[in-house]
Amino acid sequence: MLLQRRSNDEYWPLAWSKRDLWAVGRAVERAEAAGDTLRQQHDFSASRRGTATALRAIDEAWGGGYYKIDPQAETDPEAAEAVFGGSELVIDVQTHYVARHRAEAPGVEGIMGFIRDVAPDRWQGLDPAHHLDLGSYLRHVFLESETAAAVLTCTPGDDRHSILTNPEISATRELIDRLAGTGRLINHSIVHPNAPGEFDQMESLMAHGKPAGWKVYTIAGWGDQPGWRLDDDECGLPFLERSRELGVSIVCAHKGLSALARAGSPADIGPAAASFPDIDFLVYHSGYETPVGDSEEGPYDKQAPAGTDRLIKSLHESGIGPGANAYAELGSTWYVLSRRPREAAHVIGKLLNAVGEDNVLWGSDSIWYGSPQPLIDAFRTFQIPEDLRQRHGYPELTDRIKEKILGLNAARVYGIDADSTRRRVASDDLSWVKAAFDEHTANGDFQ
Numbered sequence: 001m002l003l004q005r006r007s008n009d010e011y012w013p014l015a016w017s018k019r020d021l022w023a024v025g026r027a028v029e030r031a032e033a034a035g036d037t038l039r040q041q042h043d044f045s046a047s048r049r050g051t052a053t054a055l056r057a058i059d060e061a062w063g064g065g066y067y068k069i070d071p072q073a074e075t076d077p078e079a080a081e082a083v084f085g086g087s088e089l090v091i092d093v094q095t096h097y098v099a100r101h102r103a104e105a106p107g108v109e110g111i112m113g114f115i116r117d118v119a120p121d122r123w124q125g126l127d128p129a130h131h132l133d134l135g136s137y138l139r140h141v142f143l144e145s146e147t148a149a150a151v152l153t154c155t156p157g158d159d160r161h162s163i164l165t166n167p168e169i170s171a172t173r174e175l176i177d178r179l180a181g182t183g184r185l186i187n188h189s190i191v192h193p194n195a196p197g198e199f200d201q202m203e204s205l206m207a208h209g210k211p212a213g214w215k216v217y218t219i220a221g222w223g224d225q226p227g228w229r230l231d232d233d234e235c236g237l238p239f240l241e242r243s244r245e246l247g248v249s250i251v252c253a254h255k256g257l258s259a260l261a262r263a264g265s266p267a268d269i270g271p272a273a274a275s276f277p278d279i280d281f282l283v284y285h286s287g288y289e290t291p292v293g294d295s296e297e298g299p300y301d302k303q304a305p306a307g308t309d310r311l312i313k314s315l316h317e318s319g320i321g322p323g324a325n326a327y328a329e330l331g332s333t334w335y336v337l338s339r340r341p342r343e344a345a346h347v348i349g350k351l352l353n354a355v356g357e358d359n360v361l362w363g364s365d366s367i368w369y370g371s372p373q374p375l376i377d378a379f380r381t382f383q384i385p386e387d388l389r390q391r392h393g394y395p396e397l398t399d400r401i402k403e404k405i406l407g408l409n410a411a412r413v414y415g416i417d418a419d420s421t422r423r424r425v426a427s428d429d430l431s432w433v434k435a436a437f438d439e440h441t442a443n444g445d446f447q
Contacts (some may be wrong), residue, residue, distance in 0.1 A: 001374050002054045002339060003027055006119050008332050008368040009111045009155065009256040012289045013118050019341060023057035029052025030074060048080035049073065051374045055381065060338050065385040066341035066377070083170045084377040085306075088406035089418050092372060093151040094284060094331035094363030097137035103129035106424040107161030115368075134172065135437045137367045142184070142433055144371035148407065148425045149416055151363075153188040153252070156217040158195070168192055175440060179432040184419050186192075186414055188215040188252060193239035195222045206246055207288045212414050213282070214243060219264040227263025230272035230281075240276050249279055250413065255311065256285035257332060266311035270318030273326045280413060282361065286310035286328040286351060290336055296343040299392050300350050309346055312354040322356025327413065331363030338378045345384040349394025361410050379406065 003024050005013040016024065027045070030053045034044035052073035061066040072079035102108050114130050130136075141147050152169055159165045164172075166189045189211035192198050192276040205211065216239075219227050230236040230253060243251060243303050258264025266287035273281045288297075289307045297307045307314045311328070320326050328351045337344035351360055362379075364372035380402060384394050395401070411418040 001370055002051065002058070002378060004119070005124070006122065006335075006369050008257075008365050009114055010332070011259070014290060014336065017294060019058075019061035021381065022375070023054065023339070024059035025387060026060070027054045034075075045311065047077070048084050048377065049075065049077060051377050052080050052083060054374075055105045055378055062341050063163065066345065066383060067381045068383055069381050069390075072327040084380060086380050088146075088380075088403045089144045089148050089411065089422055091120060091145045091149045091151075091407040091410040091414070091416065091421075092141065092364050092366065093282070093329060093410050093414070094241055095137070095141055095150045095152055095366050096154065096163065097134050097152075097367050098132040099168055100129050100133045102163055103132075105160060105162075107157050108163055109165065111155070132367055132439050134187060137203070138235045138433045138437055140367055143430060146376060147372060149184055149186065149410075149411075151186045151212065151414065153215050154256075156190060156192065156220040162190070166205060166209050170211070172440075173210075175436055176432070179436050179439075180320065180425055180428070183416060183424060186212045186416070188213055190215050190217075191239070192216070192222060193235045194220075194225050194228045194391040199238070199242060202242055203246060206248065211248075212278075213252055214248060215252045215254070215284075217254045217405065218268070219254065219258050219261050221263075227261065227340050228265070229268040231268045231275065236268065236272065237275070240272060240279060243279065244276065250282060251279055251327075252282040255283045256287040256289055256307070258289070260289060267314045269311055269326055270314035270316070270320050273315070273320045273324065277325055280325050280327060282327045282328045282329055282413070283311060284331060284363065285333050286330065286347070288333040288347065291340075291343075294338060296349075297346050298343075299346060300353075308350060311352060315354055322354065323358055324355075327359045327361055327409075328354055328355050329361045329363045329367035332368075334375060334379060335369055336364075337366065338375065339383075341382070345388050345394070346392070348382075348397065349384050349388065349392060352395050352397075352401070353393065357395070357404055357414075358409055360405045362406045368418050378404070394416050 007013040027302050031041040031045045035041045052069050055067040056069050069083050070079055073083040103112050110127055141150050152172055154164045169187045173185045176185040189205040189209040191214045221227050228235040255266035266283055269281055269283055287308045287310050300309055300312055315326055364375050366372045384397050
């Protein structure tokens, strides 16, 4: 998965660079050596030995020093488990699925068509509508990965144009709460402050959806409005005032992965965070933009900010420092960066310096990429090389910092009892997964 050309619905998958092609060739060579049949090769590639092979190939292609992996992990399953195993509490703050009955709805059919078009080999003989549904979500997120708790969120759009409606999001959380116990799934409610009538619905959304926070897309236009800002007088500031009145202390904003659209910039995060210190602003994707050609983010450049530098500049200019009320989330950002480790070192290093080690949040943007486990394993073994740390003042990516990013930071922000969740996961036989899927399908996909 780490070397496949996949994407979510928000960007075109990156073309393979020369380094990518070298790494792909190396990984294919090792898979062929590991098994005589295509099935054996597939099993190898999907295993942790396959992950080790892919990451070591990526590391070699970029000159080494980014992924710390024992060479034996490529051939020895026990060595692979030793390399990638960990005891961190993993909390994924960005996950999605597609309701089957909505796959051909207006707007959603465009998303599904994009998903089919960008990776046609992934769907040979398969229907993405069925393989991006709740059953696959439960399998990928809870059965095939070490994710202890997840936040279910959604794309923008009204009830006729979205992959899930707000009632369906909250119904999913209620179903899993009832069968698995509370704490395994948390939900957002999606709010479009620039849409007619949405302000009046916010109180009802709180009462019926019981969201942990709002999810907003400033890039989403409505009517003749091209988008909005969190700090604009017409939409953003009234929305934040209303959130404060309702006691909502978490606002999650999609920033980045916007093809550089002006309304997708995180330039408004600093002013909003400074004006509303009692609200936590979770910046989904951290303002990252997918590269064009061989371009990549380097050290922070306040003179020509792009990608995550736009977020960092906004925070600096507004006096928002590490440990304040701005958070950087890594969903899809880490997927893209994992095969571009030099850029990853700069982005992770800059974000740690800007928001602090307590304010970087783990997200995978699953279910778009399948199981998040390879992404978790890649992050566990990732390191910022010493020469980059010395040259640019980046912190060492210690085990303690990784533990915070993978789960402890999200537990604090979202009010999850980390110790209780650990105990629940340790004794969980996951039988509730099948029960949840059976009940969901028997009830007609929450229709």
